Amino acid sequence: MADLQNELHPTAEAGELPLEAPFEETPYACDPLERARELLTDHPVADGYGTLPWVLRGLPWYDLELGESAVDTDIPRLREGQVGAVLWALRLPGDTAEGAGGDAGRRAVAVTLEQIDLVRAVVDAHPEGLRAARTAGQVIDARNCGRVAVLLGPAGAPALDDSLGVLRILHSLGLRVLTLAGTSWASEAGLSRFGEEVVREMNRLGVVADLSGASDATIVRTLTLSKAPVLCTRSAARALRPHPDNLSDELLSALGRAKGVCMVPLTADQTGPALTDVADHLDHIRAVAGPHAVALSGVYDSPAAHPEGLPDPSAYPHLVTELLRRGWPDTDLTLLTWDNLQRVLRNADFLSRAARSRREPSTARLTELDGGRG
Structure with a gap:
């Protein structure tokens, strides 16, 4: 897919210095x-994956502004880590994660809606530290006001209950990212005809596809089909650590060519037991997919060890200090920490505005396209 954000790096006119030059020459300590x-x-x-809403469901009381020892994430620690935006995942319990319709699908919808309601309450209760955001522009506004932007997603595909109408409702409530895995239409076999229609409707709405945990066949087909860039919100390099959610070099290269972003998780099982192991994955993905294709996911408040x-x-x-020691230029670091996710959000917003003028909301049904398989 052509990069729609070339205007971010305009060619210098004759006699002008490139935009990067004054940034690189900024004196640092x-x-x-x-x-x-x-x-x-x-x-x-911009932290690509955290499950704080799931953990907060089980706490009778909490105060994220003063600090909360029962969780990994609170506002003091976000400020100390200089986090400007977070994607809060809307998790599903184990008994619904593989559901595809029926009672399991309805439970997945309900659990997702409950977490959206909780996120709204959390943001409303902490107005000095958090601000809800849906677009790239709103993320910038939150940062400029000294708040951490909170974006909804990824949600699990079972939360759609095989309904594009539910997808539209979740988007209207603020959902920005959907994980394409765990359903009959996004399976080990890849995307079905209905799954392809889900991706087209996501493009129309501006919901970004998350391919972490998806099968290789689903990843390849989505990269080909999606007009908007995709995310892998918690994937590292399979060449360095053979975790099922990590990506092969072939997939990383394809992701880079499609202007997607691999968000490396800070979890010991996927990247290794030390900070330097995480840096090794970041080095590898930058080399294979390009600096425009790598970002960060804390995966905090999950059962995973860090x-x-x-x-x-x-x-x-x-972590940024370690990358500086390894010789990462400032331009690549700013792509890693902030710019790559912002670009994906901007592109999704831009393509959505264009698609809505050409395409009506889809009325496709699973039973029509896939013969009701589930």
């Missing part, structure tokens, strides 16, 4: 950690 913090001041971390040195969101500056 000699201390690497202080330099990392200075860089994150203008380009904070690498030593990265226990919670406050540790992000230390």
Whole structure:
């Protein structure tokens, strides 16, 4: 897919310096950690996956503004880690994660709606630290006001209950990302005809496809079909660690060519037990897919163990410090922490506006396109 954001890197006119030159020449402190913090001041971390809403469901009381020891994520730690935006996943319990219709599908819808309601309540209760956002512009507005932008998603595909109408309702409530896995129409066999229609409707709405946890066949077909760039919200390099949610070099290259983004999870099982292991994955994906195709996901407040040195969101500056030591240029670091996710959101918004002028809401049904298989 052609990059619709070429205007972000205009060609310099004769006699002008490239836009990157003054940025690269900005004087930084000699201390690497202080330099990392200075860089994150203008380009904070956009964290691609956290499950705080799921954890908060089980707490009788919490205060994220003052700090909350029962969770990994609170506002003091987000500020310490210089996090500017978070994607809060809408998890499904194990008994609905593989559901595709019927009672399981209805439970998935209900659980997802309950978490959306909870996220709204959390944001409303912490107006000095958090702000709800749906678009790339609203994310920027939240950052400029000193708030952490909260975006909804990814939600699991079973939460649609095989209905494009439910997809539209979830989008109207703020859903920005949907994981394409765990259903009959996004399975090991790839996307069915109905699954392809789901992707087209997601493009029309501006809902970004998340391919972490999807089969290789689903990933390949979605990259071909989707007009908007996709995310892998919690995937690392399979060449370095053979986790089922990690991506092969072939898939990483295809993701880079499609202008998608692989958001590397800070989990020991997917990246390794140490901060340097995470940096190894970031190095590898940058080399294979390109610097425009890599970003970060804390995966905090999940059952996963985190690498030593990265226990919670406050540790992000230390990871950036390690990358500075490895010679990452400032331009690549700003893509990693902030710009790549913003580009995906902007492209999805732009394509959605164009698609809505050409395409009516889809009325396709699973039974019509796939013969009711489930």
